[in-house]
Amino acid sequence: GAVVSQHPSWVICKSGTSVKIECRSLDFQATTMFWYRQFPKQSLMLMATSNEGSKATYEQGVEKDKFLINHASLTLSTLTVTSAHPEDSSFYICSANEDTGELFFGEGSRLTVL
Amino acid sequence: GENVEQHPSTLSVQEGDSAVIKCTYSDSASNYFPWYKQELGKRPQLIIDIRSNVGEKKDQRIAVTLNKTAKHFSLHITETQPEDSAVYFCAANNQAGTALIFGKGTTLSVSS
Numbered sequence: 001g002a003v004v005s006q007h008p009s010w011v012i013c014k015s016g017t018s019v020k021i022e023c024r025s026l027d028f029q030a031t032t033m034f035w036y037r038q039f040p041k042q043s044l045m046l047m048a049t050s051n052e053g054s055k056a057t058y059e060q061g062v063e064k065d066k067f068l069i070n071h072a073s074l075t076l077s078t079l080t081v082t083s084a085h086p087e088d089s090s091f092y093i094c095s096a097n098e099d100t101g102e103l104f105f106g107e108g109s110r111l112t113v114l
Numbered sequence: 115g116e117n118v119e120q121h122p123s124t125l126s127v128q129e130g131d132s133a134v135i136k137c138t139y140s141d142s143a144s145n146y147f148p149w150y151k152q153e154l155g156k157r158p159q160l161i162i163d164i165r166s167n168v169g170e171k172k173d174q175r176i177a178v179t180l181n182k183t184a185k186h187f188s189l190h191i192t193e194t195q196p197e198d199s200a201v202y203f204c205a206a207n208n209q210a211g212t213a214l215i216f217g218k219g220t221t222l223s224v225s226s
Contacts, residue, residue, distance in 0.1 A: 105157040
């Protein structure tokens with residue numbers, strides 16, 4: 001199946017710093033990628049839809065100025081958590097649709113904010 | 115927007131028994147319903163999916179049924195094994211037809 005790679009797989013940062021997470025589609029082009037957040041023992045919550053060459057579409061309740069999304073190419077989307085705080089600690093997962101419509105997930109990035 | 119409800123939240127079965135997880139969705143325009151298995155700390159893995167033009171799909175011990183009229187779909191696992199223990203999520207595509215909205219998950223425990 002198609003491969004979506006995410007980096008870093010885990011990151012620890014101090015409160016107030018910014019963290020960038022990369023999501024790459026390795027063997028297909030993705031005009032659209034999706035960013036999800038998963039808190040412990042909870043479901044995946046859609047944060048935003050990342051569109052190549054245009055602004056991301058954010059879900060209700062997600063602060064666009066805090067979670068900056070850039071989809072600069074057909075194979076790369078980045079999520080930057082700005083001024084991170086402990087409550088932002090979570091598992092962030094990206095995904096992309098392949099031609100068949102199936103959604104493929106990245107490995108996930110576990111963010112811990114101290 | 116789309117809302118997906120999933121039941122039960124936890125399910126414990128004996129090895130060899132069947133397990134059934136049920137989901138309902140709210141948006142009649144949704145036409146794609148995948149099921150994912152997620153092991154602790156790992157990404158969700160697609161185990162089976164169904165589109166709105168069929169009512170049932172089976173892959174070995176796993177089957178999914180869809181009732182469009184009632185807007186619910188179910189996952190059936192037969193002859194469960196301990197390695198089936200994981201969290202299972204149902205999902206439905208959103209109004210735009212691209213992103214998936216997930217249910218809250220079911221923790222399945224299969225004891226031997």
